[in-house]
Amino acid sequence: MTDVLAQLPPDPLLERRRLVQSIATKTQRRRAVRSSLFIGLLSACLAMAIVPLFFVIYALIVRGGHVLTWVFITKVPVQPTLFEQDQIGGIGNAILGSLVVDLVAALIAVPLGVILGLYLSETETRWANGLRRAAEIMTGLPSILLGIFAYIYIVTTMQSFSGFAASIALAMLMTPVITKAAETALRSVPRTLTEAGLALGARQSKVSLRVVLPVATPGIITGVLLALARAIGETAPLLFVIGASINYEWNPFHQMAALPMMTFTYSSAAYDSQHAAAWGIGLMLVIIVLVLNASARLIAAFMRRERH
């Protein structure tokens, strides 16, 4: 019986199958080793990226952790004296200042960024390409230039330092980031939804607002929170424009305090207590950024799950 089979001409399909299987078996070990080497390399790179972050957070906790008390967070600053070197008061004014300044910046940057994102996602003209390029350049600009811009055009025209001028500088920082995020999120909305809307007799603008925008919202929110996280820690745009305040200041058209400004001033101040406070504020900024990042992810994940 076997003799008969052996005499048959070889089946090319079977031959090829045997060949593929034998080569796959021979190389399987080598491929497995190569793959784990690659994973090892990737992990090392990841570690190199993450380790500095942990060192920074560790240093901040060691040097600034003890400063973060309820009093520190809620009271306004007090100037230490030679006899009471440890009196430092709090940073409530800076927390409020940052909150107001960033909120106003977001109120300007979010609608602007979303509208620009909508425009860019729906047009392919020269204009749109120019705008996209401009936005990319804006994200790469040293942020101090935005501060100088706000100084020249806002502070000198309004003839006063103000939280508002700082908001404008930060809005310019945030807008291109939001624009990019919005464009990406809007472009990833399936084309067939737009077509379904138009086929029902809707205007393009209505389809954009009622159909496309809601689907893209999680992505846009993520972009907004990441832009906020970036803005909240920026010192350079505020430097020449925000002025200073040691009181709770709600009015954005007055001079204000802000967290990064406070770190900046305290770190070059005279007393040890002020240096510690600078570390404390640094720690607080890191916490805020981490919280914003985490909420960006959570909100996006939640909204995506909501509709499945």
Add this chain to the structure above:
Amino acid sequence: MSQEPTTTQTGSGIEAVALLPEPAMRLRDVSVAFSGRMAVRNVTFDVAANKVTSMIGPSGSGKTTLLRSLNRLHDLTKGAVVKGEIQLGDIDVYGNELPTTLLRSRIGMVFQRPNPFPTMSIYDNVVSGLRFNGIKKKSILDEAAESALISAALWDSVKDRMKAHASTLSGGEQQRLCIARALAVEPEVLLMDEPTSSLDPVSTQRIEELMVELKNRVTIIIVTHNMQQAARVSDDCAFLLMAEDRAGELIEFAPTTKIFNNPSDSRTLDYIQGRFG
């Protein structure tokens, strides 16, 4: 303008639609090109009112392209050019008597894959077309939603969860939701591009039954790869085939029974017997 009634507020509206003059749509020498490359060439046929017209043909023969030229969906595609004459009743589809938005509200469309609006509830999906067209009154929306869902054979399974997200429905239910969404605007013509190609046999059968029931309400034009489906549901049938230059041409247009039993063109017979395509 002659005063043919389209849809009236009184009664069920069904009798009024039946009065529409035949044909519902008229295609004369319709050609479609993308960036200079012909995809459909010189197609001419009439779509009879309150009938189901099917379009069959091998992949790439321009069925989708032709279907989408009927509601001007190519307007969005850069480089797409539609030539020839397309009429809805006595309105020139590509003329400017009727704004495109109004035209599209009179020619509904169901797509190959179910595409309900994912952020909207079942109810909002059904009435979305009405809202897009400026209708806000709750009582009108409620009534239209119920009527459209009943017509789409979906009412009983969703009437208790109208607020649920559309994505909680099965694929077949989602497609019927899309049919309801199109019907709610009370279009005169309903375009369907392989509406059952992503569905299971049971959902497919329900949608086929639906098409036959919907006939007295709308004129249906359906693209399908499924011969049996074309034979089962359609009254007239258009067979398209690519020419040498791969542009789709109309080979034969005739009553479905003729196409399937006694086609005039040998290529039609070949295709129907599965000899190519």
